[in-house]
Amino acid sequence: MHHKILNFLRRPKFFGDNDIKPLHHVLFWSIYFVFNTFRWSFIHDDFLLSFRTNLIGFPIHMFLAYLNAYYLMPKFIYTKKYVQYTAYILLALFIMLLFKYNLTYYLVSTDVMPEAPEAVNTLTIGYAIQTMIGEVYVISFFTAIKLTIDWLRESSKLHDLEKRQLKTELRFLRSQVSPHFFFNTLNNIYSLTLEKSDQAPEVILKLSELMRYLLYATKKQRQDLTSEINCIKNYIDLERIRFDDSLKIEMNISGDLDNCKIAPMLLIPLVENCFKHGASKNIGEMKIDIDLQVIEGFMIFKVSNTIPNPHKKFQYPVKSGGIGLSNVKKRLELGYAKSDYELSIFDENKMFNVILKLKVI
Template sequence: MPLNTKVGDFLNKTGSSSNYGVKYWHHIIFWGVYFLFNTLRWSGIHDDFLYSLKTNLIGFPIHIILAYFNVYFLMPRFVFTQKYLLYTGYFIASLITMLLVKYNLTYYLAGTDVWPEGPVETTSLTLGYAVQTMIGEVYVVSFFTAIKLTIDWLRESSRINDLERRQLQTELRFLRSQVSPHFFFNTLNNIYSLTLEKSDKAPEVIIKLSELMRYLLYATKKRKQNLTSEIECIQNYIDLERIRFDDSLQIDMNISGELNKCKIAPMLLIPLVENCFKHGASKNIGKMHIDMHLEVSNGFMTFKIANTIPNATKSRDLPTRAGGIGLSNVKKRLELGYRPNDYDLTIFEEDNMFNVLLKLKVI
């Protein structure tokens, strides 16, 4: 493999990412701009562009070698493993090595006065020259290291955020997948009850169920669904329950507002409606009342549903039905799918009615 290919692979590997990606040509641009800036700056200080060009041509390979040696060799092996004394020792040794290399190259290639900006002519390796040169190297290495660490931090933050987002999406899909089997379980129970009674309503229930299945199979795959589709699903579910309970159930529905452009997480309201039947109608002896209001205004949907609280004494003797997800599922899905300021869920009892009030941003 050619040398330039190996260098390109190394630079891409050490600085690439789907986010905040750093390619080899980014390194070239960075050092090229830095070299040009430094050459022009020192040419003004020395009042000698040619000398500044020579010294920077000598100094910049040393800057680059020391910077990459520190970032990609010393820090991973010693700083990230908390071997700070070894890191300090190796770093100082590398500075001294680079000092000797730079002094000799400058002396023989640029001029015998290796420190023109110094207080006196410097033709030997003095303490002042050594300290000044090493401080300059530390400055360059620190600047490059700060950029590298910042990019790494941004990349890691992006990776963590992406991982959290994927985990949330997975959890949301899991919660949505819980709703469908739970919903079908209760609906099939209704059909079972009708078949035991040999009711003529069973075919109608099966048709309604097929419509619900069609909606659930496709709606739950989407992050957001049209509010009108969700309302149609609720209406189908209520129609099924009306068939089952006949005249013992009174349902009042009131829907208003501009619904067409509104979006909502699929199957978010169904568990709230389902709870009214599961914990209200199915456990109540006598008349049962469910009151549902849905209104869209100023980009927010207000959904209130209430059911009669069953008589505890009478409901004790009724068989317990398996389930459920209900309110806990709705709460979790709201937490994962919406920002805190985009919804408000209130649950309370009032006038022998169990109430759930949800205000949700739908535009």
């Protein structure tokens, strides 16, 4: 019998989510009962009368509170049936009024309203109004607590869902970088094997280092900035193979890089963009400048490349951003606060420039 009662109390339809245990309800009503008993004992100057009155009144309070919060509101308020809800709640209040009056009259005192100036021995309008208002107060108080708890629970679930979606989207964006990056690199290796170049083993070794970085580093939310820079250097060394002396690359690094952290594979797409949309489409001399500085906890990463020959028929990704740039934008939005980064994309003096200011400490 004991187990059956506990199982009933734990039913979701009665108590809602199991985060609120039956013990919580018992504690709430116990504390409320003690508070109300002492409160009315001071008003009546009679503790026993207050205790007996509340002993009768509280089962009625509880019934109305649970009826409203777990049945009437879900069935009528949530479905916008306000007229039916009003009719049912008034009916419930009236029935409970009759119960309370008769129980008080026959079990406690014939004076059912001792706080009144004169003795009340009948079911008067004043008694009915005051009793029903008191019940509405209890119902509203209980319902407000339940709605607050429900809102907090749903907010927590929504927050957890958003976090899971964020992690899923970030993982997808990282995986989006990888095929794009390795597609170009494998093309380099393919060209070298066709030429039977002695550089092929070195290129494969560098590629394996990049793959190792990608497999292990990208599982972390943040990676050492020095590791990211080494990855960029390996990438540049691989790309140099495709181009002759017509491609000029300069890379400058300054500042204290110790303890600096960055989202892994965040800078590679910016560098890769220079080769994909710059060097590979350019006729004549091509220049790529990469400058990285760490100043007062912020990294300023600037990458520039010569804008391709305007006579060639293709659209440079200044407006569209390309896969790489749009990927970086999305990862910054998802992985960093707005105050932690600033991304600028512009062309100037026949150079396409991307500047990323990012908090790294």
